[in-house]
Amino acid sequence: MKRFFALCGGSLLVVLLAVAVRAEAIKNQYFTLELPSGWHLESFQKVLDVSIFVVADSSRKNLANITVISLGKHLPAKDVCTIICNAQKVNGAHIGEPVAAGESYVVEFSQGKAHGFQYFTATGTLASAVSVIGDGGKELMQKHFKPVDPKLFPASY
Secondary structure: OHHHHHHHHHHHHHHHHHHHHOOEEEEOOOEEEEEOOOEEEEEEEEEOOEEEEEEEEOOOOOEEEEEEEEOOOOOOHHHHHHHHHHHHHHOOOEEOOOEEEOOEEEEEEEEOOEEEEEEEEEEOOEEEEEEEEHHHHHHHHHHHEEEOOHHHOOOOO
């Protein structure tokens, strides 16, 4: 009987440890993002046709903001980039010049202490704007982000 309880107790410990290290995942119609240990979904907002996911590591030095926009009409990625960057400039952000990267456009940005890169991609009537802060944000997107439609997101970060 002691062996039975010891075995059950050992099995319970393994299950508890597995739950403690299990990664959180964000899965929706646009992408799957496996969040490694130390990362969490900080916020999610859906306003009209815009979905915004913000993930951060425990230090908040590394972040990723993934925004998917239903445009209602066809707009090229460069136009989406220009519209969003102009709005951010009005809010005090310093935005670099857009650079074409495959089918996407990339800009370097800073606002306050935050410094990172934004990636803009559009296909048909959907667009994505992905912001990454810190090397960990880029690494997260490169290793753990899986788009449903690869054309809606940048090929690399």
